[in-house]
Amino acid sequence: MSEPALAPRNAFHGVIAVWVASVVVAITLGILLPExxxxxxxxxxxxxxVLLSFAVQLAYxxxxGFTVxxxxxxxxxxxxxxxxxAVFGLAALVTAV
Structure with a gap:
């Protein structure tokens, strides 16, 4: 009997993780840095x-579907x-008026 193939991990979780990292980084930079x-x-x-995206997908x-x-x-x-x-830019415009 042959061993059943293990189900591969869902690689879409890596895409979501990179998106979450980009939100955290963008908000942090927007709050901490001057305009x-x-x-x-x-x-x-x-x-x-971009480098994090490559690293996460290579880790899988x-x-x-690597390119996608x-x-x-x-x-x-x-x-x-x-x-x-854009949200930080609009906030800067609103506070400047």
Whole structure:
């Protein structure tokens, strides 16, 4: 008898984890940094999130769908960080008026 194949772990959890990390990083940077420095540090943080996305997906050890999972992680993180950045930008406009 052959051993039954183990069910592979769900790789989508890694995508969600990267999105959550990008939300936490964007909000932290938005709160701690002055307005003039936010954009530069958000770009640096996005670069780190891209590297984190590769690391998380490589840790799963599955080649199938790797590109789709990494792309989902990166694009989702870009959208999430963009929305958080827009909220901080609108808040800065409202407080300046």
């Amino acid at each position: 003039a420095d936010r954009v530069i540090w958000l770009l640096i943080a996005f670069g780190a999130i 050890g599955r080649a199938q 999972r990494v792309a989902s992680s990166v694009v989702g993180s870009l959208v999430v960080m963009g929305v958080v950045s």
